[in-house]
Amino acid sequence: MSSTSISTKNKTKLWLISGGRCEYPGCNKPLWKDSVTYNKMNIAYMAHIIADTPGGPRGDKDLSEKLSDDISNLMLLCDVHHRLIDNKNEKGEEPEEHHPVELLRQFKKEHEQRIELVTSLDAHRKSYIVSLTANIDQHKGFVNFKDAKQAMLPERFPASDQIIKIDLTSSTLTEKDPEYWTVNAKNITRQVNTKLQSGPDGKEINHISVFGFAPIPLLIHFGKKLGNKVPTDLYQKHRDTDNWSWRDLEKEEFKYELIKQPKNKEEEPNDVVLILSLSGKVHVDEVTDLLGKNLNIYEMSVPNPNPLFLKALEQLELFGKEIRKLLAKIRQKHGEDCVIHLFPAVPIPIAIEVGRTLLPKADPDIKIYDNTKEGFKYSLSV
Structure with a gap:
């Protein structure tokens, strides 16, 4: 002293x-x-x-x-x-x-x-932390308030010290159970409808910051239930740094590529396949072995699909723009009554963004296929 x-x-x-x-x-x-x-x-x-x-x-x-x-x-x-x-x-x-x-x-x-x-943060920068957690194999989903807060700063700060938890970790069902997807999808819908009416402090929710850990099909369903009515920021747990903070974009020329799309045919089938090869490569023969060869196949990818490709917020925002354009193209060419078979190999925030992008009354029905050890299998529709 x-x-x-x-x-x-x-x-x-x-x-x-x-x-x-x-x-x-x-x-x-x-x-x-x-x-x-x-x-x-x-x-x-x-x-x-x-x-x-x-x-x-x-x-x-x-x-x-x-x-x-x-x-x-x-x-x-x-x-x-x-x-x-x-x-x-x-x-x-x-x-x-x-x-x-x-x-x-x-x-x-x-x-x-x-x-x-x-x-010095203004009041309008307040955001409620929302988490979706589920079990993936033997791994239990968990989001830490301190880590979430650190990821949000300096653009946002928590509106409450309580996380709005959409929690599926207590479920005894596994992905091998036939009812796993429908039961958990209904659980997500119920929790979103009840827990996002207002913040933990009873105040109106004007912005949310979302942190997720769950199987891809459930993340897409979750994103669709969130929609775009409330401004939303999405975050990802980065494996190489073990935190949720977005980094600067390393390559300014980064872009998503539409590497495959159907040729014009006189008679086209009503079913459309949408492949997202981002965090890994989805091979076309995996799809055709499951659904047959008479398909309209669209594939969006990046130059080197891998689990670590998504590091910057700009990459996520660019994906949102590109997927909206692609869905509009599919609607225009194949009609709103077509069915889209979605084969996603994507990071967590991109899965949520896919769901948030869907227009309930305009976009076709989407059937989501989950990538398992035995290959892709149908999981649920959104």
């Missing part, structure tokens, strides 16, 4: 710019209440980066006195991290070795920039 008097002005300013929370990375502990009893109390320590005396931790004969009441040299810390930065560590290293001045300045800068960002 400081042995000099820090001015009331700078004490107040430090509380404000730190948000009243510990500035040590990963802590963020609120310092105005006890974490066990929640009783209101001041448990903060105002620590100097360069000690206020030359003989103190990171002290300096020229700067200690000069910076003793300088806001740039002060950090708000909890008891644990105040002791950590000012004492020898278990290796016997001095504070200036294990927590040097530049490192602490970086800690302070990053924390206070984050507080500045969060407190």
